[in-house]
Amino acid sequence: IMPVNHDPASDELAAHPSRLPTHPKEVVEEKKAAPQEIFSPPVLHPLDPLTANEINLATKILKKSPYFQKYLRIITVILLEPSDKNVVLNIQPDDEIPRQVTMFIRDPVKHTTLEIIIDLTKETIKNTLELTDVQPSLTFDEMIVADTVLRNDKNFLAAIAKRNLEINNIVFYPFAAGYRDLSDEPSKRRIFRPLVAVSHGKEDNYYAHPVEVMDLDDMIVEVEDYYVVPVPTHTANFNPENITSSNNVPYFPNGLRNDLKPLVITQPEGPSFKVDGYQVTWQKWRFRIGFNVRESLVLHCIEYFDKDKWRSIIYRAAMCEMYVPYGDASPTHSFKNVFDVGEAGLGLLVNSLVLGCDCLGEIHYFDVIVNNNQGQPLLLKNAICMHEEDGGLLWKHTEFVEGRTQVRRSRRLVISTVATVGNYEYAMYWYLNQDGSLNYEVKLTGIIAPGAIGSGKTPVSGGLVAPGTYGPYHQHFFNVRIDWMLDGLKNSLVEVNCEPLPPGKDNLIGNAWTAKETILSTVGQARRTIESKTSRFWKIVNSAVLNQVEQPVAYKLAPMGNVFPLCLENSHQYKRGAFTRYHLWGTVYDPNEMYAAGLYPNQKCEDTGLSKYSEANKDKSLIDSDLVTWYTFGCTHVIRPEDWPVMPVETTGFRLLPHGFFDGNPALDVPLPPNHSRKKNCEECNSNGKS
Template sequence: MSNISLNTITHPLEPLTAEELAVTIAILKRDQGINENFRFASVNLYEPVKSKVLKYEQGQSFEREAFCILLDSKSGYTYEAVVSITQDRVISWEHIPGVQPSIMADEFMECQNVVKSDEQMIEAFHRRGLIDIDKIMVDPWSAGNFGHHEEENLRIVRALCYYRPEPEDNLYAYPISGLHALVDLNAMKVMKVIDNEIVPLPPTHGNYTADAVGTIRNDLKPLEIVQPEGPSFTVEGHEIQWQKWKVRFGFTSREGLVLHTVSYADQGKERPVLYRASLSEMVVPYGDPSEPVNRNNAFDSGEYGIGMLANPLELGCDCLGEIRYFDAHFADSQGNVIQINNAVCLHEEDFGIGWKHTDWRTGHVEVRRSRRLVLSSISTVGNYEYGFFWYFYQDGSMQFEVKLTGILHTEAIQPDTRYPYGNLIAPQLFAAHHQHFFNVRLDLMIDGVNNSVYEVDTLQMEKGPDNPYSNGFYAASTLLEKDSDTGRDLDLRSARSWKFVNPSQKNHVGDAVGYKLVAGENAFPFAHDDSPLMKRAGFLKHHLWVTPFDPDEMYASGKYPNQHAGEQHLEQWAQAGRNIADTDIVVWYNMGHHHITRSEDWPVMPTAYISFMLKPAGFFDRSPALDVPPSLSKKGHCSSHSSGPHCS
């Protein structure tokens, strides 16, 4: 048995602690003879099976296991291991042929050093007048899979280069276009240099610090958010209780934030809504058909790892108010335990009016302010920042929002040149149009494990005597019975939505209890269906898919999307014809941000927002926000007669 203390681990879904990570790595090194050729691609909690978690009661003993992906850089082989921390042994060790793990953080810096020391690249830099190699910066981009035979069975990235005149300069203002390299990460050497025309560096900097901007607004007064009595939430380990919500969360190296066992207290009992929810995959395809941007189709979650790239958050900058932070622990590729301080932020926010009504006959006003709980993290993936926010509302609604900011991917172009697949954002500086797609996996548990999905369309009534003024409409619901019935799209003309119900649980008017998905911004990809991108990301063809629960189907792009040709992902799984009615199901929702670039996005892009909501639809017998207490204005309660105190 391991000497590790499990007394402080209060639930089977608690993330691995730093101590558990260290023990896991030590067991692998001891039992499997792990040497310096091996890299640890990921080490995360091996989540117990759902049935055991749902039966767990506080105080019961449970196993602690880790799921590990390792790469032997000498042979190029990938291995999966399950390690029992409780039993101090390796439970399984399996070679997974023909796959590449995600690109690891230290491979980025090693790749940069290799490119900057390669003689052919140095000569190419010198031909462009770039003599000081220390000022060259390299962004390794995933290679994808485009059928190039010379890349088969190799672990490669594309190395795109930039120039940074001074340490504080924005390197993306000076892309070295016409030159890039392919790097073999296992051999850690440049395998191919692509040296095309010499393009001059753009003439203007893109610096964005306060000093670089110059005059800063001086009329912005302080805004303080204070909670003198502390926050309204309580936390035990990674379980949060707030305003009838109970939310457990985790944090993995690939997905980042993960929600577990989300429930809402109603009529004296905890009613489950979700078993698990997470970002399954991110795909960022570019519309530039020219080399090398035509291969920019990043799978940011599966190829890099959102959790591993999480930012340490700072009070007053990333979060405001009465904050509770949580650290994240991972293993780096060498097996060292690393800690990301303040990787997760928890706080409350005022969110305006929750509900209000003024009785114009009596002048009586009732108003309640809305407050929401915010659970968030932010990751930097190369030039872009992504903020991931889960919101919980007092009316039983949930929202997932992504905030996109950071710096555009840039290209230097010849003077007096324009292209239709992007825009000039500064003189001789080009930014290609692109898209950001986010696939969210929702393991539903609406008042129980067995759920169904209805597609709801609003239809016009036929003209006739029952519709004398031709203005009638109604909502029609269609049950999705097989996974092959899914691959469904939003439709503005029918105001389409999807409702998730538990057919065995009825509300007080006899309808099945449920939640509905309320979509926000969305888009379709513009790549052709037979393109290399869509062969790997066919799940982007539709906005919503439904599959029966399968613990092996965790990621829309498959377990190993890096350099994979595209087999074994959500589009294939959803063609099996499996039952999805009144059973344990998973909903996969895609939302897409369509980015036509503009000069206002430079040098740092103002935050763009994309989200969806889960709103109760027959889940409660009445509004669950009725019992939210009235807020206090400076003069008294926010509920009174119109001549008295009120606030909005």
Template structure:
């Protein structure tokens, strides 16, 4: 028996689901599997399981694309009964692009005379050094694209060292690929730009630094965490590791053991969607808008992590299982890394009169995964702290998207990063989704601002700071933006529990680095990624509302997801609340980002506010003094 209803699908379960669909759906042999993943039990099913052990049926969600009919279909398989319990055509949408389809265009485009001729015009005849990469095309309403399953391709020549496929960009050349019929639909050629000089090797063959001494992380008694399958206990925290092909790493059942009671905080937490819109409108560059989660899938792109490189210390790894487009299981070893880190001081007090002091060092639990999609690499990190704080952080690295630029020309919508190479200004927008359950499922939303109080009888010295807190009682009013002039934040409060001071127990969302999108609201990508325009959203829980741009952003005309859902304006007071946080960061590449950019960090965190009656970390042993 599977250990828990939220355990990710096993290889055998994936095979069972694929077999059921092949035998019972009526699909023809050229259909492929976009997704086979756990159909997660809803909150009512999980409540019954926690209350009395009633196990929900083990189900798989399956999505397929059928080439012959250009249809996307989806359904649910009852794994215990080995039966397809639902199966429906989803009209007017396109499934995600799986890895096998992602690489199709390269070989087929290189055999197309129009592509070969366009490359020859640029002096490129050795096609073995050319990369033609598939990108989801977006939706721009072009007449010859309507109703077709497409890819919009970008081209490069690999560098002579052979370690940078993006080393010499071929500007202005874009084969448009018909994925259904596996042919080149047309070639968009906006004019020849000379190839830039050969790009040096990413890592020099010699000349590496020799002044770095070994750094050893030692835990001679082992780690402080306990692992049972995918369940983790650490420093009073409880969390369950989850996984799916779309979001990758998912966390379930986040709670804190307080005086013997396991208090719930979140049912589920994930990075539910991301989009990277590029800011150059010239040629075919306007089509560079990647929804890496919804168009490709982060879970299928997870790296197998390596000790000493991706993770350092006493590591526990979690394996997961993806699948190929034939529905065959493809295990990913070491997909998720977990370890402890020293994090400096947690708290300290010094008595100036006696000289006595108490100092406690902080430790955090780190749960992470890394996904490589094309030129970019994203690290997704979750942090749990001994004071009850939950943090999440993006670490972005990889190769900034390069384009060739004519000699003597300055890029108008980007920056020069190497001789003959520019990189476009762009943004990364991440949408985090949190199914909240702060001391239970009846929660409410509050927004807190601060402002300088006006001079007057109540503020004669001008030092008063007004604390403004207002309830966000319905979905439409709960679509909000960060306001640094007011130090704005949001908190989720329990409708049923108070602390020793009579305050509702709560967790506060504290923004980190952020910005607003620079897209015009009527642009095609803005219509598809409407979630970008608000930093904070709150909705009432609906098990089908999982992705902020909708289930099928690939080639979608827009208007789906959060902007559509909140039109229902459902109440939020004392309800089962889902919080969505948009983390935007802006990137104008620089020479130091080439040929591989150092990590760029962006983060946010949740901190307890009245959830505890006092500092929950008072019982942490003090640090050992060494002379």
């Protein structure tokens, strides 16, 4: 689809705040509007991210329809990927490229949610659905309007006066409502529960000064005032100028370190990857970059070049949900169980990444387009970063008898994005490696959402971080949905457990063990947890393609550090976050099953996602199926003083490794890096003498 010519006066990129104001006295500069044509490259593939032209076109079609009202809030505009994979896999250069979007819209007058599917190719509305019992994700526009309403609410003003606080020093930071009782049902009202803190200036970390409900359709305020706790007075700033203050926790009287020498990374000939639109090739890998306002970064059509042909591995991979349940029973924290993908939208919250800080080296950035509540396109610069980095040792062996050494260093391709979801930052990384493996990693940082506590008291479900301040215990769960295409679209799922052999002729001295394979033959069987005692992992196999030892080709999903949910089974947290009950789920591809917590987790009392998908199809065969795996992983955050005022990075993730997919080590052909040593000729890496 070539860019459509629209009226530039009305179709420019929307001017919008780069972020929410964090202090009532602060004026946030708006990003300047720019002609949308600059950010609407030709659409070359059905899976390309949406362009500014396409969002403008979708909004124009909506405005011409009988469904449009001026007061509607356009929550998200998301590319509706072709449900038939063959349409994507068999697309030819001269073919018309099918492009459809789903617009998720809130009607605050009728208290309903609209799903409107628009065919951009034919410029028609394809389908419309009006729902009364769901709530779409929260939006910036609602937060900004709510801030104004809250500052003028008499009950809230009375509550802060009781604490001797000034309204001009108050900051609201939003939290999704969670679910507490029937009054929170999505059919009854649209709400969020902002928390309150005190800010002493633009550079002050207001999370250090917490003060111990709002209807977003009608902008009606309910003030929940539980008890008066002294507002913590110690600062918790982390900018260089303020860490020298003796009132700061922690306190660095000498300021920044001065003994750090420069570390410079250069690639004088440029990076080894090639970018064609949104298609990337690097070191025998080929894949497509995708992006949407809900999931953020998506990888499509991941392939590896082997034996003179491209071999498919994955059709689509993305983090489809993130769940953060809090473990503190106090009323200002017990409601917190946030679905950051389904209730907020990671794509809308991505950072503009900065060279030398977020990414290091020879960088290729991808800009992306999202939408505001008026259906205008918004440009997010440098939303996705791609670069190469040294990965340490790739392989090595020294023959002491013959005096020979062979060693290679690893290089990996990093595709990353960072989202700020309220107080937390989540940095998400895909690593592609030269040995045919992939890693997915989440780095958690940012600021804990603290609470105030009386002097001399110790929290039951939290950790003290400063006088009068504690961090509630909580967990983070992530779910990555992988739609497999391992040498084709017919794959199976196998569980592997390492077990000792029973005593007998096959295990005379008790040392023998085996790797026992079990086919997970149905969707109902494919609900599995990790088990470190048996070194459990899972294989995705293609039984129709055999390797050189006559075994089905496979990839291995290898868990890394992981956790189990700690909430009780009768809790709303357990019911809402049902996808966390198992670490691995297997289903058969269904284009309507994209999100682990369902399409609308906001204010829902129970799961409408993965547990429902699995139960409804529990008898469906997974053998030689169009297989989708859903892997849940995460971490348990027991707060420590070192997490304050900004957390050092904590890491979680998993690995995907070839397991009989290749005939042997696919990285044997990686050459020695040129000019990698200060020596004129480095013989240690490839020597005929001992190293």
